[in-house]
Amino acid sequence: MRIAVIAGDGIGKDVTAEAVKVLDAVAEASGRPIGFEHLPWGADHYLKTGETLPSGGYDRLRTFDAVFVGALGDPRVPDNRHARDILLGTRFELDLYVNYRPVRLLADRLCPLKDRGRKDVNFTVFRENTEGVYVGVGGRFKAGTPDEVAIQEEINTYKGVYRIIRHAFEHATARGLTKVCMADKSNAMQQGHALWQRVFREVAAEYPSISATHQYIDALAMFLVRDPGQYEVIVTNNLFGDIITDIGGALQGGLGMAASGNIHPGRTSLFEPVHGSAPPLAGKDVANPMGAILSAALMLDTLGRRDDAAAVEAAVEAAIAAGQTTTDIGGALGTRAVGDWIAERVRHQS
Numbered sequence: 241m242r243i244a245v246i247a248g249d250g251i252g253k254d255v256t257a258e259a260v261k262v263l264d265a266v267a268e269a270s271g272r273p274i275g276f277e278h279l280p281w282g283a284d285h286y287l288k289t290g291e292t293l294p295s296g297g298y299d300r301l302r303t304f305d306a307v308f309v310g311a312l313g314d315p316r317v318p319d320n321r322h323a324r325d326i327l328l329g330t331r332f333e334l335d336l337y338v339n340y341r342p343v344r345l346l347a348d349r350l351c352p353l354k355d356r357g358r359k360d361v362n363f364t365v366f367r368e369n370t371e372g373v374y375v376g377v378g379g380r381f382k383a384g385t386p387d388e389v390a391i392q393e394e395i396n397t398y399k400g401v402y403r404i405i406r407h408a409f410e411h412a413t414a415r416g417l418t419k420v421c422m423a424d425k426s427n428a429m430q431q432g433h434a435l436w437q438r439v440f441r442e443v444a445a446e447y448p449s450i451s452a453t454h455q456y457i458d459a460l461a462m463f464l465v466r467d468p469g470q471y472e473v474i475v476t477n478n479l480f481g482d483i484i485t486d487i488g489g490a491l492q493g494g495l496g497m498a499a500s501g502n503i504h505p506g507r508t509s510l511f512e513p514v515h516g517s518a519p520p521l522a523g524k525d526v527a528n529p530m531g532a533i534l535s536a537a538l539m540l541d542t543l544g545r546r547d548d549a550a551a552v553e554a555a556v557e558a559a560i561a562a563g564q565t566t567t568d569i570g571g572a573l574g575t576r577a578v579g580d581w582i583a584e585r586v587r588h589q590s
């Protein structure tokens with residue numbers, strides 16, 4: 241197994257080191273080696289060389305079994321063009337149309353909601369990952385003047401909407417789940433989101449045993465906080481999926497806990513924590529590495545190493561149960577000590 245590692249910026253570097261440490265422990269415990277190639281792409285590299293990623297960079301990524309990313313984003317690059325090329329560029333160029341973001345609470349005490357616990361926070365968000373407002377179609381006219389016009393188009397294609405909705409239903413079917421909720425803003429966005437409505441009805445008709453419901457995204461954001469237990473699978477567009485998965489992170493105990501996969505089934509896919517580079521925390525040994533470590537588990541699971549993925553998840557749960565965590569979720573350890581504890585646990589429980 242060969243993994244490309246882009247630690248990136250800020251706490252991306254801190255948490256990636258711990259995810260790699262845990263993957264090394266997995267390789268050792270299972271006797272199946274995992275090879276890493278560390279790619280220096282990120283803000284430092286861009287500021288030094290003027291290059292965001294080298295020519296042929298996307299093709300190079302395609303030669304790996306998977307790509308692991310820490311986070312990208314640095315205040316020294318105000319427009320974050322390197323993040324756009326490295327992260328969004330890879331999502332587009334490798335056509336990673338499924339942004340898979342499971343929202344699972346690992347301990348009742350981490351839930352920020354009153355009288356809610358593990359039974360209430362256990363659902364998956366499928367975020368469309370190759371279209372929407374992220375494509376960057378648009379432009380500015382008379383920029384910097386009082387007459388400035390800024391246009392940012394939202395792209396929705398039948399193919400793009402169909403494949404993510406279809407994937408959500410397939411996931412539900414494969415996991416024995418019975419509920420899929422689609423969220424859009426079709427009451428205000430009468431063109432693009434009418435397409436989402438039509439495709440959702442069309443796909444839902446193919447899965448009569450699944451209860452297919454619709455909520456407007458504003459209402460869904462409210463219900464995520466009031467009654468998250470009603471959801472099993474949520475499918476939505478690129479921007480709304482970005483926003484609600486930060487809420488999902490909070491429901492799991494904080495952004496430091498949330499994992500994700502950027503997936504094209506059967507092809508090289510990219511795994512990363514949901515959080516960003518959190519510049520104020522960078523390099524201080526305080527960032528929670530669990531979101532990154534759980535993203536590594538998602539990567540193992542997606543690559544067919546289900547037992548190894550389960551071992552990593554069990555080790556993270558054990559760390560939480562033993563209070564061996566960073567301060568954001570109530571512990572007293574640093575980033576590296578949490579990584580050490582989880583890696584050690586993986587070695588001994590396997």
Ligand code: NAD
Nearest residue numbers: 310311312313314495496514515516517518519527528568
């Ligand atoms: P952020 O996710 O970096 O941080 C938001 C808040 O969450 C911060 O208060 C931070 O303290 C907390 N937090 C995040 N991760 C944590 C962790 N592992 N442990 C403990 N606390 C954690 O979001 P932001 O501040 O809006 O963005 C910072 C930069 O990261 C920006 O440049 C943004 O564009 C970028 N970003 C990148 C990604 C990515 O690479 N996938 C994702 C989100 C944001």
Ligand code: IPM
Nearest residue numbers: 312313323327328482514516
């Ligand atoms: C995420 C991030 C990215 C996104 C940013 C860094 C462009 O917030 O992966 O959730 O909006 O997709």
Ligand code: MN
Nearest residue numbers: 482483486514
């Ligand atoms: Mn985000």
